[in-house]
Amino acid sequence: MLENNDNIIQSVDRAFKILDVFNLKEKELGVTEIANRLGLHKSTVFGLLRTLEYWGCVEQNQTTGKYRLGLKLFELGNRVIEGFDLRGLALPFLQDLVERYRETVHLVVHDRGEVVYIEKAEGPSTIRMYSQVGHRAPMHCTGVGKAILAFRSKQDIDTVIRTKGLQPFSPNTITDSRRLHEELSIIRREGYSFDNEEIEIGLRCVAAPIMDNNSKVIAAISIAGPSMRMTDEQMQNLIVPVKETAFKISQRIGYSPLS
Numbered sequence: 001m002l003e004n005n006d007n008i009i010q011s012v013d014r015a016f017k018i019l020d021v022f023n024l025k026e027k028e029l030g031v032t033e034i035a036n037r038l039g040l041h042k043s044t045v046f047g048l049l050r051t052l053e054y055w056g057c058v059e060q061n062q063t064t065g066k067y068r069l070g071l072k073l074f075e076l077g078n079r080v081i082e083g084f085d086l087r088g089l090a091l092p093f094l095q096d097l098v099e100r101y102r103e104t105v106h107l108v109v110h111d112r113g114e115v116v117y118i119e120k121a122e123g124p125s126t127i128r129m130y131s132q133v134g135h136r137a138p139m140h141c142t143g144v145g146k147a148i149l150a151f152r153s154k155q156d157i158d159t160v161i162r163t164k165g166l167q168p169f170s171p172n173t174i175t176d177s178r179r180l181h182e183e184l185s186i187i188r189r190e191g192y193s194f195d196n197e198e199i200e201i202g203l204r205c206v207a208a209p210i211m212d213n214n215s216k217v218i219a220a221i222s223i224a225g226p227s228m229r230m231t232d233e234q235m236q237n238l239i240v241p242v243k244e245t246a247f248k249i250s251q252r253i254g255y256s257p258l259s
Contacts, residue, residue: 143207213254
């Protein structure tokens with residue numbers, strides 16, 4: 001995570017802020033809307049949009065004149081995902097969990113204080129979830145996020161808390177930094193984490209970290225489902241299989257308990 005902005009090139013920074021202003025609810029935005037939200041001059045935004053359009057990163061709706069994200073971003077995103085060997089190595093293990101427990105299984109990695117979903121294997125009785133491949137989620141209120149964050153240094157944890165905050169997504173979200181540190185300490189000791197309806201009411205999960213050949217946590221998996229099926233008893237039953245699956249994936253990428 002970058003802390004020092006001294007070497008940030010302003011025009012590139014502004015271009016990425018423009019790309020980041022689009023979301024699923026507002027897929028198209030006009031020049032004035034973007035300029036107002038980012039506090040930039042319309043002429044600056046227009047010039048950056050034309051450059052982004054040239055590279056295919058945005059497209060203009062010829063009817064409305066508004067802009068939307070372009071297919072070039074999809075192409076670049078696929079290059080990143082396809083080049084990430086972890087997905088291919090982990091997928092058979094994720095599918096095995098789905099077949100055994102008939103719930104949705106996720107694989108995430110950490111990126112700049114958030115988790116990014118890079119694979120999702122859905123069970124036969126799926127429900128609508130916040131998680132989609134390519135989407136980001138907070139670390140403090142997701143099982144996978146806490147499973148990764150627990151194995152970061154105290155300084156890294158405090159940086160995530162400071163820069164990302166502890167936004168309440170549900171009444172169960174941990175919003176107190178001391179309480180979060182306490183829970184992360186338990187997760188670090190036990191090797192697994194729960195999401196007890198912390199990001200979404202009605203959704204629970206069990207998660208565990210994935211380690212690389214340097215014994216560094218680089219990812220996490222979870223098995224998630226509706227609270228009516230993910231009872232306290234079922235959550236306890238899933239701890240061992242989720243931890244074992246995470247361990248097997250870790251071994252495949254070079255992790256050894258003795259390393």
